[in-house]
Amino acid sequence: MRIRNTRARRTINNLIKLISLVSAVAGIAVLFWILADVFVKGAGAINWQFFTEPPPPPGAGTGGLGNAIIGTLLMIIFATLTSVPAGVFAGVYLVEVNPHSKLSEWIRFLTNTMMGIPSIVTGLFVYAVLVKPMGTFSGYAGGVALALIMFPVITRTTEDVLKLVPDSVRESALALGAKRWKATFSVVFRTASSGLITGSLLAVARVSGETAPLLFTALNSPYWPESLAQPTANLTVTIFNFAMSPYPEWQKLAWGASLLITTGVLLVILLVRTALSRGGNK
């Protein structure tokens, strides 16, 4: 297809430019369309009650999602407290302890692969190894499922961040007589800390919207969570159950929960982005 005619060439060029502009605008427009719907439909559900009360019985009265908010927070905290240390340690192993071996290469590959596992499969796994033997759905199982999703992400982030620390930093710490662990935790980590924190925050943001891994681990509950050893109320499974229900009051609560989660996730991302751009990193 050789087009010699300058005018035709310019027309085609402009046409393609136009299509690509339209595609970009359409992409952004859909983003705002979704956000607008979530805000408009969700705002009506947000009031004092929304945060302080458990949901109403089907088809009657009013209520809130206080129990689900607490349940979600508890499970995320549990997942963060378990997966962040494990992920950071694993990342440290891959960069500081044993960077060049075949074993590490293999673990790196598996880390990437594990990040690609569909979250519903993670749910199946946790059901098989925790829910079934314990005989009950539980918040712990939900927390473990979320932790399993965060773990490879944190490992990978830690690895990426630590790799950016120049070797001279490590070597000078070691040359001063520091032990390896001391050099890692008090010198290398100081340089890498902001990256580690933003990476962990992004992982938390990512799992806070997860539903599939909770469906058959934490399940859901209409009651306040008294301990994580029982089925535990959470926002995302509540959205799923309530949105599919025929009761307008429940559907309204589902939109309210959507608004809450979306706002939370976007705020974290905004925070991370401003922190990164202030750090001069892209």
Next chain:
Amino acid sequence: MFCKKQKNMTQDTLFKLATGTAAFLIPLIMGGILGALVFNALPAIRAFGLKFLITNEWNPATGKFGAAASLFGTVLSSLIAMLMAVPASLFIAAFLSEFAPRWLKKPVRYGIETLAAIPSIIYGMWGLFVVAPFMSQHVQPFLTRYFGFIPLFKGPPMGIGMLNAGFILALMVLPFITSAMYEVFVMTPRETREAAYGAGATAWEVLSRVTLPQSLPGVVGALFLGFGRAIGETMAVTFVIGNTHQISSSLFSAGTTIASTLANEFTEASEGIYLGALFELGIILLFVNLIVIVIGQQWLKKLKQRGF
């Protein structure tokens, strides 16, 4: 002196041990996932054998299960998603790398990236309550009127179904494909591109004859990653696909995917064989997903090593 040295050794040994244990958790968990799924699927694997893959029947009452409808729906919805998302991603990536004025690049990139941050369940809600009515009132009647002679566009306009699921999936994979494509576009050597501009080529000519051919392998890798993502996506699809075990030639009809079958039916399943069949679906999903993603990752990694 000797004592102190001993202490140093133990501290660092402990350090190695602790980090090594954490790192070794990853292969351990991966093995555990595989083992646990296979163990729990055994009743179904024994009962149905390989026929599981091609049987369409899914009947909890009679205890007969086959994965054909779920597999079909998984592949079809992901294909629709790719058909919609790939051209759009290509154009958006082209816009970002070639056409966009400098000041516009960052906001557009951030906007598209934000699409990836919206949780799956929000896409599901939006697809069910906003896209489905719009589709049944406007899009589907239009398609039936002008393209109704094609079996793909026949049937009652219900709003939910394969087409809706494909559309929502397209939105969800779009940001991933776009940013992967953008990355490979930008990797094309600046000199080659500028040489083409210098020879009088238009932006489109540079893109289609220099950038695209050079970055084609990378684009293919990006497609694999997007497809892998679409296959495993659960909640959004569960909301809008209709969750019916059927294979239909119409894109308007309800269907199901492996992930949405699991999401919908798992807590209802009580007998061993039903649970086993669901676990077996999980294995299929895991394998298909891993194959696609691993191919994509290795492909892109090799390209990067070659430093193209």
